[in-house]
Amino acid sequence: MQMPHRFRRALLILCVMLAGASFVLVRELRRIPDGHLAVHFFDVGQGDSALLVSPSGKTVLIDGGPDLSALEALGRALPLSRRSIDLLILSHPDPDHFIAFPEVLRRFEVGALLLPAIQNDEEPYRALLAIARERGVALVKADPKRDIDLNDGVTLDILWPPDPVPSMEDNDASVIVRASYGTGSILFTGDLSVKGEETLLASGIDVSAQVLKIGHHGSRFSSSDSFLAAVHPRLAVISVGKDNHYGHPNPETLERLTKAGIPVRTTAEEGEIDLTF
Ligand SMILES: [Zn+2]
Known part of the structure; x- marks a missing residue:
């Protein structure tokens, strides 16, 4: 028929x-919270941006990349109905770490913006602070004495910089934060250089973590042998752009990681890297 x-x-x-x-x-x-801690290392080219989604669905965006790609990645990672982000963390005011933040502040209800106490008078950073104030978003100074408990088993240990920030390069005053959930932990190191790593280690702070977000996109001036030994990660993630003109990740850094027996994944090779704890 x-x-x-x-x-x-x-x-x-x-x-x-x-x-x-x-x-x-x-x-x-x-995308519904499933009792795990999810970490999305967004593919933002030559810069940093990573989203944490806690077991109860709380969201923390660490850095906002060199352009608006973090905003697009957020759209893919979060449920369509989700219009809020609990916390933005800016590691330091270099433009490869926060360019999507103003637009994130405009489009999402943001709980707070955590910053290192670094003086920076450049226009993009001043504009970021102005938008945060205009939107009534609390600006919170990173303080190692005040860790953040997401009240669902996830803790954000603020390890660095001390307050007041010692006089050092902005990269070395990066907010260093370790997210922990059960036995899992990830250390975010911003653009910390070997000099900053030495100062951090000399202060006796425990930096150990299962996963290490490698400092400064794999620059050879970051990730010393002693820092890698102290963190002792099972995996290193490098947030880096394909064919960038800095030559990141530097072969010397990759060699140090190989020598230490630490497997490496890069956003340049894989695009977004998603981990679950
Ligand atoms: Zn950077």
Whole structure:
């Protein structure tokens, strides 16, 4: 028996609509908090941006990359209905770490913006602070004496910089934060250089972590042998752009990691890197 043409067309449209709806449903279900700590190292080219989603669905965005790609990545990582981010952390005011932040502040309800107490009068950074104030977002100074408890098993240990910030390069005053959940931990090191690593280690702070976000995109002036030994990670992640003109990650850094037996993953090679704890 032949189906009338009109009926066949309606059936086809219905099938397409059902397929579309189930695709969206599966996509949204995958984004519902599932009792794990998820970490998304966004592929933002030559810069840093990583999103933490805690077991109860709290969100922390560490750095905002050199352009708006972090904003697009947020759109993919969060449920469509999600219009809030609990905390933004800026490691330090270099433009490869915060360019998406103003737009994130405009488009999302942000709980607070955590910053190192670094003086920086350059226009993009001043504009960022102005937008945060305009949106009524609390500006919180990073303070190693005040760790952050997300109240669902995830703790953000602020390890660095001390307050007041010693006189050092901005990179070495990066906010160093370790996110811990159960036995899992990830250390975010901003653009800390070997000099900053030495000062941090000399202060006796425990920097050990399962996963290390390598400092300064794999520069050879970061990730010394002694720092790698102290962190003793099982995995290193490098947030870095493909064919960047800095030559990051530097072969010497990669060699130090190989020598220490630490496997390396880079956003340049893989795009976004997602880890679950
Ligand atoms: Zn950087």
